[in-house]
Amino acid sequence: MNAVNPEGYTTADGRKIGPVMMEMKNITLRFGGVKAITDISFDIREGEIRAIIGPNGAGKSSMLNVISGFYVPQEGEVWFRGEKRAPMKPYQVAQQGIARTFQNIALFEGMSVLDNVMTGRLNYMKSGLFSQAIWKGKAEQEEVANREVVERVIDFLEIQAIRKTPVARLPYGLKKRVELARALAAEPKLLLLDEPMAGMNVEEKEDMSRFILDVNDEFGTTIALIEHDMGVVMDLSDRVVVMDYGKKIGDGTPDEVRNNQDVIDAYLGVAHD
């Protein structure tokens, strides 16, 4: 099994997967008396597409929020790149190179697509207020370099045509893509996608799947994604964590997970006698 080899493994389609990048150890998250996540452990390896699936209310989004710092778990440890992570604010997590998208899209509605994607570069802008004010030297170089990255991402996700459009005017599917663009502009080490295909039609889903695969392939970005729909995920991901009622009920390759009796029960329902 892949977990045995600390150096990583090679996938069926010949991609090299590296060592563990992020490890969740015995995470428990409570809201008052309600347990959203109970004692869950899993890891994400470098270069991998890792999926977290489960029925509604399984705690998938909560898990993603723990990784991205929006929730602080009561118990358990988060390890990132070989170091135990102290409790962090979401913006600090982002500064560490973990970018994310949201289930119900959190874009800057008042700004253009270009401006939105540009905000993904905020952490790369280092020059002081004064040099920005006179627009000289370092500030100018920085802006040019950041614009280049942003334009590359915009090209890559095929949203050139709507660069100047205010985000509020875009249809749902395109908004999802702009959100992905903003996350990519940060050149993240780890990209978290919260239901990237929710509410999309078949064609949009296919587009999004292609983009996710291409991002992983071309930039080598490690991706953790949450999905509700099992079918889509199975084709995309290298390994899958399955959650149900806040507990982990399966972890492994899509084939292993598909044949796991607990997973089948959770998804198809099981007779209680």
Added chain:
Amino acid sequence: MSDTLIYATEVFINGLMAGVLYALVALGFVLIYKASGIFNYAQGVMALFAALTLVGIMDGQVPFSHLINAIFGTDIHHFGWHLPAVLAIILTMGVMILLAWAVNHFIMRHLVNQEPIILFMATIGLAYFMEGFGDLMWGADIKKLDVGLPMGLNTWIDDTTYNAFGYGFFIDNLDIVATIVAALLVAVLVAFSQYTKQGRAMRAVADDHQAALSVGVSLNFIWVMVWSVAGFVALVAGIMWGAKSGVQFSLSLIALKALPVLMLGGFTSIPGAIVGGLIIGVGEKLFEFFVGPMLGGATENWFAYVLALIFLVFRPQGLFGEKIIERV
């Protein structure tokens, strides 16, 4: 030109100048409202506080001297220096940044995700606290603010118009300076929010907190920055109004004049604050000139509010405000 038209022109120009001063106050409101959704009732008091601090620093007043003297039985009032205006303005700005930090650290930080009305109540509390605090720190007497701005009749305009129309316009130099300063201020604010990293982060926070966090923006830092910028605008407004009418309690009431300006221009628009200010300024001066005599005068006290009321009925989001679209 007929006499009435000439007088009306003078009134119109004076109205524009008054409008600029209203706009200066309204700007402070818009900045905070845009960035954090808080209607900052304390903006007027902030202008008063900034002006008090500026005078105090310039004249070398000992802060809290009444309190110190009462407790220790001493009799100190002044450090005995007189600072140049530029240095005093820079120091005052430092105090306003400190104030911004304190407001965020002790109040706003704890009220994240609360209802707007609760935030509004908090700023009312802040306003009264700062009013008392300003008095305690610098004393309650009326002070004269003189940072060396030109004041009084502009003789060049007076002469030119006299030669052209046979009637010299009375335009105050201070109003002309205020107009130039306001224009510069708006240019700087726009450049800041459009072209700098911090400005971009500020717009991001204004738009969506969650999304801003996810791209690595610290909300606390941005809020302190926004309150500092609002403090800077308050300082500018405080200097202009303080130079015009002395630094005293009534300075804080200019906030009330900014309300109709905001209703006209929209709470979220910087150009709206300017245009709204100009419309109110010109409107109330012209109304007083043409209609005032028929109604027994003093229309300036209520004209702005009635105009704002009419506006509210027909265009609740203001001239430039974001459209309110309720989806069902």
